[in-house]
Amino acid sequence: AQSVTQLDSHVSVSEGTPVLLRCNYSSSYSPSLFWYVQHPNKGLQLLLKYTSAATLVKGINGFEAEFKKSETSFHLTKPSAHMSDAAEYFCVVTPRGFQKLVFGTGTRLLVSP
Amino acid sequence: EAGVAQSPRYKIIEKRQSVAFWCNPISGHATLYWYQQILGQGPKLLIQFQNNGVVDDSQLPKDRFSAERLKGVDSTLKIQPAKLEDSAVYLCASSLDAEGEAFFGQGTRLTVV
Numbered sequence: 529a530q531s532v533t534q535l536d537s538h539v540s541v542s543e544g545t546p547v548l549l550r551c552n553y554s555s556s557y558s559p560s561l562f563w564y565v566q567h568p569n570k571g572l573q574l575l576l577k578y579t580s581a582a583t584l585v586k587g588i589n590g591f592e593a594e595f596k597k598s599e600t601s602f603h604l605t606k607p608s609a610h611m612s613d614a615a616e617y618f619c620v621v622t623p624r625g626f627q628k629l630v631f632g633t634g635t636r637l638l639v640s641p
Numbered sequence: 642e643a644g645v646a647q648s649p650r651y652k653i654i655e656k657r658q659s660v661a662f663w664c665n666p667i668s669g670h671a672t673l674y675w676y677q678q679i680l681g682q683g684p685k686l687l688i689q690f691q692n693n694g695v696v697d698d699s700q701l702p703k704d705r706f707s708a709e710r711l712k713g714v715d716s717t718l719k720i721q722p723a724k725l726e727d728s729a730v731y732l733c734a735s736s737l738d739a740e741g742e743a744f745f746g747q748g749t750r751l752t753v754v
């Protein structure tokens with residue numbers, strides 16, 4: 529079975545400071561991992577995905593994530609937060625080759641001026 | 642490119658009433674998903690269609706929920722009768738195939754009173 533644990537329900541940062549959203553996964557199979565973002569009253573949008581290539585994955589809007597098999601982690605980072613980054617972020621796991629997305633509980637990112 | 646369309650955006654009903662949601666996926670997408678997102682939780686897969694056939698409905702409460710995808714395009718999700726715990730956002734998503742990126746609609750927010 530696949531699952532993800534998002535270690536923080538809320539993260540608060542100041543504009544211009546680094547962002548770190550933590551995610552640990554559990555998977556019986558070689559997983560694919562994703563980060564999705566959900567802005568208020570908008571649909572979920574894919575930020576980035578890891579399938580099996582490079583362990584450091586770059587996504588949209590300056591976000592990136594590193595797949596660490598030894599730590600079963602897939603943390604999301606961004607060097608400098610922007611006000612528009614304030615949203616809910618979901619870490620997602622799925623067995624490779626099969627699009628059954630299993631979502632974490634989400635981390636709300638708050639960005640203050 | 643038009644995205645995934647869902648209607649209505651909001652719905653308020655009394656418990657024991659019935660309700661239906663509609664989804665129009667991105668043109669050409671063979672795979673369609675319905676997710677339930679309860680407040681404070683990540684989305685949970687209810688049902689997955691491949692064209693007009695059901696691939697996975699293991700988490701669909703079949704005593705009250707039903708879904709269909711006639712002609713392999715549009716889909717409807719129905720709840721009859723609704724319970725208070727069905728209050729949630731119902732998300733529709735589609736992908737080219739079972740391994741492709743899933744694109745999400747804005748969702749239908751259901752409130753059962």
